[in-house]
Amino acid sequence: MTTPTVDVHAHVLLPEVDALVAGLPGHAQAKELDARRNGPMALAVNGPMVGARIPHLTDVTARLTAMDAQGVDIQLVSPSPSHYHPWTDEETAEKISRLANEATAAHCAHAPERLYGLGLVPLQHPKLVVPALEHALEQGLLGVEISSHAPGRELSDPAYEPLWARAEKTGALLFLHPFGCTLDERLNRWYLSNTVGQPTENAVALSHLIFSGVLDRYPGLKLIAAHGGGYLPTHIGRSDHAWRVRPDARGCGREPSSYLRQLYFDSLVHDPHTLRELVRAAGPDRVLLGSDFPFDMGTEDPLGALRAAHLSDADFHAVRGGNAAALLPKE
Template sequence: MITVDVHAHVLLPEIEQAVAGQPGLAAHRELDARRNGPDALAVSGAMIGARIGLLTRAADRLAAMDEAGVDVQIVSPSPSHYHYWAGPELAADVCRLAAEGVAAHVAQAPDRLYGLGLAPLQHPSLLPGALDDALALGLKGVEISSHAPGRELSDPAYEPFWAHAAATGAVIFLHPFGCTLDERLDRFYLSNLVGQPVENAVALSHLIFAGVLDRHPGLRLLAAHGGGYLPYHLGRADHGWRVRPDARTCAREPSSYLRELHFDSLTHDPAALRELVRVAGPERVLLGSDFPFDMGDPDPLAALRAAGLADTSIRGGNAVRLFDLKDPS
């Protein structure tokens, strides 16, 4: 059975070179530092330094995949490359460099590596073009965060992007970066431990309640981190939809839309993973490790085995279908 990891990252130094010294970068870094706190930044810097080969060199990546029993990876840019503070011209350059950098990285092992580009959420009019550029380079879609400054994913300005993504069959990988709870999460690495699951839940809730999935039923959206907190507290959303007219803004109970989304398996808990499979359906969950970061899982197959799911389509078949992959065997 083919094993496909849909959640793996690459660092692209050329993007950071492009934004260096640009107006807005210093304020962005100051906000990031305030949200995470000094202890988290220090630990993260050392962690990334120790993994730089895995993040940049295809040979190191492939060796680690072999050790973990992974046949194929879907490689996306590190979310630190989003740079949603950038103006239109710089944002277009960032997305171009991301698409070109990922395409060059995965081209070193085209039978085992596939890629995703980036899309500038802060500039809705640029989104369809960025997606087209990524697809033209052979990538499978684009990665986005849970929001852009001043815009939730329910913003009507994104409608042309959702429509274009659905029409092209591209995969949109929803991967949060940064949480607007700010200094409330600036200790104990809560900015990630709590912030990322919150952002997933908020972003997916906006898409569901705003009717985005009603209007674009063909949208191929893959949520990182098992969808965050949303799949495990659906009863409250359904109850609110039933009793609150201001929440009855989608066609069906919110829980029903989980079977129209896709989720990676990165829950860090066998019971949580089994619950995700129960509410979303076994065909909607895909193996994901967050390679090679410390918040990821270096042995994602062990997580499937612990949940009793190692011999299911979650291991790879669902990813082959979603991303239209070739079997490397």
């Protein structure tokens, strides 16, 4: 039997979450911050871009038709990161995670043989994170999507130790996908907020997990980094050098590059040479097909992008679906 083609980076838009937060105290300020970070030109493009993609983001039939056209058999569907809402209080944050978990599960239930889902956890309230993960798993989801940080907390914060412990014990998938970049207005032109901001946030978040020893303490974590892990995998040599020569960079037990082979990375790097280097650095068994469906910063032809890297036949099929299939529930 041929291994299915699996896209691990695909999103769903949840109008229920948007309706829940609309008009709440703090929502306007959060939108203002997002506007400052992106700049007026990006916002002018974002609205029509998302609007044109609403069917693919909300309608299962439209999603499946697009998947068929791409040659994708299975998607791992995660909520749009715009649903994180890290500004919300405990009560609202708990409602958001539960609603997102239930709505994502309901979306995937329309085609359970082709759609697997991930939920959300409110990183801004660490004591709610494990219950939110448990709720996601109870809905039949495979795990949760997490941001690169929460206000005032990095992923190295000890408050998240229960999350890593529970995710490791349950085998839950964690999909690391940033939303927004704390470089703020420095990136508010030319869509630098995304083109530079997203890979920067990925690199910072993964570095916190590596250097803090989280991956030493929880070697069984199944964590997938979006956008190929950002800048880190292809610039990991600088981290290794710092670990070797500076005692203050010795928070982890071994050279940082060795931890790349404990993580998973999607293939969405937009350059065949970079994809080849990602496969070399992380290993061909640690890279998974990803498209960022259906957004414009994704790829409409994920298999074409993978073919352009000219990997060996075995590595091509591992990235195409073999690696991801091993993470999915067995029939």
